[in-house]
Amino acid sequence: MNPTERYQNTGSATGGGMGDISIYLDSHLNRNVVVKTLKPGQDDRRLIDERKALLRLRSKHVVQLFDLLEIDNAGTTQRALVLEFIDGKDLAAGTFKGDPTHLNVIWQIACGLLAIHQENIIHRDIKPNNIRVDNDGVVKILDFGLARSVGEDAHTRSPIGTPGFMAPELWKSSNISFDQAIDVYAFAVTALMLTQEDLPDELASWPPLPMPAGKLAKLMPNTPPDVVQLLQESLRSDPKTRPTIATIEGSIRKHLLKDRHRAFLVLGKDTHEIHSGSRTATVSSGNRGSLGIKYDGLVFSVTSIDGAVLLNNSPVKIADELPACCVITFGVYPDRTFVTFDVSNPEVIS
Known part of the structure; x- marks a missing residue:
C-alpha cells in the first residue's frame, strides 16, 4: 500500500530545531501521528540517529517511533519518521516553584532518561522544550536527533547542543568525546530551569562555570535537600564525579513515596x-x-x-x-x- 494512502496530512505543521513536524492522520488506526522530516540543508544522519535510538526504546516517558516513510516533497523524496502524537504542551522555564508537582515532573524525566541510559544511548539535548507533558500529566522526552550510542559513536569534532544545557566537556574546540554524564548535567540544569525564569550566570557562561557550593540550595528552597545535593553534584565540571541518573531517580522516588512504604x-x-x-x-x-x-x-x-x-x-x-x-x-x-x-x-x- 502506498504510505500516503494510510497517512493523510491534516495541514497542521510546526518547525522545530533541525526538523519539520507535521500532524498526519493514521487512517488505519484512526489516530493522529507526527511525521518528522529534516529541514533543507540538514545532515541525514540526524534522522538516522533518531531512528536508531527510538527503535531500541520502549518507555512511557519517551516518545514512541511507529513507522518509517519516504514521502514526496516537491518532487524530492524525503525520509520521514512517524512518531507518537502527544496532545499536551512542552515544558518551559519558570513553570514550577519547587512544589510536589515539580518533583513529580523531574522524576518522570529521570525515569525516561534512565530508560535511555539503560539502552546505552546518550540523548545529548535534554532541555525543557524537548520534553512534553500530555493531557494526563505523563512526561515524555522528545527529539533524538543528536542521540548517540555509548562508546565509539560518542564523539564529535565541534561543540553541538544547546548552550546553557551543554556540559563543560562539550566546549572543547575539536575531538570531543562524551558519555551519559552530559545528560545528567543537562537534567540538572533542566530541573533548575523549571523553577527559574533565567539561568544563573555561572550556567549561562560559554563555557559554563562551576556552580558555587550551596547556591543551588538557595535557588531551590522547596526541593528536598538531598535531591538538591544530587543536582549540585550533577553540575560538577568533572563528569566522572557526577551521580548516575539511576541514583537521582531513586532519591526523587523516595520523596514522592514518603510515608507510603510498609x-x-x-x-x-x-x-x-x-x-x-x-x-x-x-x-x-x-x-x-x-x-x-x-x-x-x-x-x-x-x-x-x-x-x-x-x-x-x-x-x-x-x-x-x-x-x-x-x-x-x-x-x-x-x-x-x-x-x-x-x-x-x-x-x-x-
Whole structure:
C-alpha cells in the first residue's frame, strides 16, 4: 500500500530545531501521528540517529517511533519518521516553584532518561522544550536527533547542543568525546530551569562555570535537600564525579513515596509491620540477639543492635539503611535464626 494512502496530512505543521513536524492522520488506526522530516540543508544522519535510538526504546516517558516513510516533497523524496502524537504542551522555564508537582515532573524525566541510559544511548539535548507533558500529566522526552550510542559513536569534532544545557566537556574546540554524564548535567540544569525564569550566570557562561557550593540550595528552597545535593553534584565540571541518573531517580522516588512504604518482618509465626502509623519495631530471637528498626518516611534504618546480628550475611551497624528485601540473621552457627525483611513497593503515579 502506498504510505500516503494510510497517512493523510491534516495541514497542521510546526518547525522545530533541525526538523519539520507535521500532524498526519493514521487512517488505519484512526489516530493522529507526527511525521518528522529534516529541514533543507540538514545532515541525514540526524534522522538516522533518531531512528536508531527510538527503535531500541520502549518507555512511557519517551516518545514512541511507529513507522518509517519516504514521502514526496516537491518532487524530492524525503525520509520521514512517524512518531507518537502527544496532545499536551512542552515544558518551559519558570513553570514550577519547587512544589510536589515539580518533583513529580523531574522524576518522570529521570525515569525516561534512565530508560535511555539503560539502552546505552546518550540523548545529548535534554532541555525543557524537548520534553512534553500530555493531557494526563505523563512526561515524555522528545527529539533524538543528536542521540548517540555509548562508546565509539560518542564523539564529535565541534561543540553541538544547546548552550546553557551543554556540559563543560562539550566546549572543547575539536575531538570531543562524551558519555551519559552530559545528560545528567543537562537534567540538572533542566530541573533548575523549571523553577527559574533565567539561568544563573555561572550556567549561562560559554563555557559554563562551576556552580558555587550551596547556591543551588538557595535557588531551590522547596526541593528536598538531598535531591538538591544530587543536582549540585550533577553540575560538577568533572563528569566522572557526577551521580548516575539511576541514583537521582531513586532519591526523587523516595520523596514522592514518603510515608507510603510498609515493611514486614517475619520470624517464625511472628510478623512485625512498620509503616507511617507504626514507625518502630524491635525484633529479637531469644538470647541470640535483637535489632531495632525505625522508618522516617523515606528509609528504614537500624536504631539498636544486641548480640550477633548479620544483614545479608554482612555485619550491621547503627544507622545502616536496610535494603528493600533482605535476610537478618541472629546468632552464631549452628544456633542461628533467620528473619525476612521485605518492603512493599508502592507505585508513583505519573
